[in-house]
Amino acid sequence: MKILLNFSREKYLKVTLGAVGLREEIEQVVEKVYQKGFKNIFLIGSGGAVATFYPFEFMINSTSTIPAYAEIAAEFVLQNHKQFTEESLVILSSLSGTTAETVAAAKYCKDKGATTIGLTGEYNKPLADTVDFPIVNFAENDFASDSNQLILYLLTFKLMNKNGDFPNFEAFAAQLADLPEKLIKAKEQFEAKAEEFAVAFKDEPYHMVVGSGSTWGRAYSYAMCVLEEMQWIKTKSIHAAEFFHGTLELVEEDTSVILLKGEDETRPLMERVERFAEKYTKKLTVLDTKDYELEGISEEFRKYLSPIVTSTLLQRLSVQLEDKRNHSLEIRRYYRTVAY
Numbered sequence: 001m002k003i004l005l006n007f008s009r010e011k012y013l014k015v016t017l018g019a020v021g022l023r024e025e026i027e028q029v030v031e032k033v034y035q036k037g038f039k040n041i042f043l044i045g046s047g048g049a050v051a052t053f054y055p056f057e058f059m060i061n062s063t064s065t066i067p068a069y070a071e072i073a074a075e076f077v078l079q080n081h082k083q084f085t086e087e088s089l090v091i092l093s094s095l096s097g098t099t100a101e102t103v104a105a106a107k108y109c110k111d112k113g114a115t116t117i118g119l120t121g122e123y124n125k126p127l128a129d130t131v132d133f134p135i136v137n138f139a140e141n142d143f144a145s146d147s148n149q150l151i152l153y154l155l156t157f158k159l160m161n162k163n164g165d166f167p168n169f170e171a172f173a174a175q176l177a178d179l180p181e182k183l184i185k186a187k188e189q190f191e192a193k194a195e196e197f198a199v200a201f202k203d204e205p206y207h208m209v210v211g212s213g214s215t216w217g218r219a220y221s222y223a224m225c226v227l228e229e230m231q232w233i234k235t236k237s238i239h240a241a242e243f244f245h246g247t248l249e250l251v252e253e254d255t256s257v258i259l260l261k262g263e264d265e266t267r268p269l270m271e272r273v274e275r276f277a278e279k280y281t282k283k284l285t286v287l288d289t290k291d292y293e294l295e296g297i298s299e300e301f302r303k304y305l306s307p308i309v310t311s312t313l314l315q316r317l318s319v320q321l322e323d324k325r326n327h328s329l330e331i332r333r334y335y336r337t338v339a340y
């Protein structure tokens, strides 16, 4: 077993096994939701929470006939979305349970008569108190995204399974139960590379983070919620396909480009950026989920796991950057600090 910087194996397993341990409860919620019936799924949150939904929106829309829409809470309540009705199923997420925009969206959805599920870290907080079905797993910022994704795999893939779109749910759920240990192995394998990156890039003034398909949301949130919010480094998240429609003009030989390569159908989009970046910058970093064995995970499920493998690796990068840059992941100048 390798020692990882500032990492508690016990704490990680407590959070992630807590998430997969919710399977029975989640399946009961799915039964109840199907009894009432629904026509589409809305996935609503703010910041990192809505970013975590983006891969699931992508996966639902490419696996199932249930229409799925990931929406930013504050915009959703203003938009008057015409696909949203009392026959919508809404899944909201807020770790703190207190993000005002997300709580307001939950109330909006309830008032319209839609069915609401809330993923959150604690009971007796506004989100859990508002939704029809709170699904609660305690986590702190560091492991929240792994926890949320594990819950979302169980929830959304069971919903698709009931809809007749994902017949192998049983095997998938069984493999998810063992995933946390494999994610730790992936972290261990990545650690030296994470440290090397942090040493080499600690004073880098700007990064481009590129993703596509089920890693696009991870690119969006890593840029905004970690490199910008927690490390105060200027960063642009770019979708691999969009990269060729503008951002490429800024690539010079010393521009840091970070690629989050996953294993879904959109991988060729990432390969195209990789071929370009190899030619024009010396500072290319590639995180590729394919490099991680995840022993015992069926080939057919690997593409779905790209976002959680990516986020579990990126979490190591955050810890290494915090250390080498001497900039705590906890400090904020403005976020939840001043009024805005």
Ligand SMILES: N[C@@H]1[C@@H](O)[C@H](O)[C@@H](COP(=O)(O)O)O[C@@H]1O
Binding pocket: 046, 047, 048, 049, 093, 094, 095, 096, 097, 098, 099, 102, 225, 229, 335
């Ligand atoms: N920048 C922060 C994110 O770091 C956080 O993930 C998000 C949601 O927080 P919560 O899950 O508590 O609603 O809020 C903000 O957007």
